Amino acid sequence: MKILYYTSTGNNLFIAKQFGGDLISIPQLVKDNEFDIADDTVGIIFPVFFATSPKLIREFVEKVNIRTDYLFLITSYGRDGDQNALRIMKETFNKRGITVNYTNSVLMVDNFLPVFDMAEEIELKKDLNIIGEIEKINNDVLAKREYILDKELFTDVENIEVVLENTMCEKYRIQVGKDCSGCEVCTKVCPRGNIELTGEKPSFGDTCDFCLGCVHHCKTHTLTINDEANPDERYRNPNIKLSEIIKSNRQTI
Known part of the structure; x- marks a missing residue:
């Protein structure tokens, strides 16, 4: 399997x-x-x-x-x-x-x-x-059961993919604060390889999935979304190590 x-x-x-x-x-x-x-x-x-x-x-x-x-x-x-x-x-x-x-x-x-x-x-x-x-x-x-989850469709969006990209790009922005340590964790957890350090601070390309892995795993909580109220509140599944996520996603040597 x-x-x-x-x-x-x-x-x-x-x-x-x-x-x-x-x-x-x-x-x-x-x-x-x-x-x-x-x-x-x-x-x-x-x-x-x-x-x-x-x-x-x-x-x-x-x-x-x-x-x-x-x-x-x-x-x-x-x-x-x-x-x-x-x-x-x-x-x-x-x-x-x-x-x-x-x-x-x-x-x-x-x-x-x-x-x-x-x-x-x-x-x-x-x-x-x-x-x-x-x-x-x-x-x-x-058991190789045949089953298709069939619930009521989410119907209030005609073109979900287009709305998703437009919403992420236009409404929400990842900001880099002054306390960035240049640790490169954000560059390593990005599944797109969309982040690189420029002048010891992360800069973002144009292929972001907006998965927010970079924000959640930032060690100094320097990366934030717009002007969020609680920048210290972050999440990683308690059963998964950061090293496992880096191994899964890292796009550069």
């Missing part, structure tokens, strides 16, 4: 690790230009970004050639949009002649800083039985 995953703050890597098999980072596949995947079972685990998936994932799904008897999709989500994100990916695969056998979702802490107060969000989700939910899904996968 091969598990392909995209992680920013560790939630989806945590899910992926519960399945076992060969864990393969999608950002690393893209970096190495590897788009041929073959195994008896293949899973894709990814986060919901504004009722769809990260742009890098959508680009990957348009290119990857998956040969398998059983393909499953799992997404993590914080509020809504899980069904829409899964449906978009499933339909993309179907148009390319690739059958999706199973889709499901896992409710977890939402780390989208412009919307959620992290302290409140962590407190709200503290009693979730995440392990139990993942175990149920894993049992389905091991």
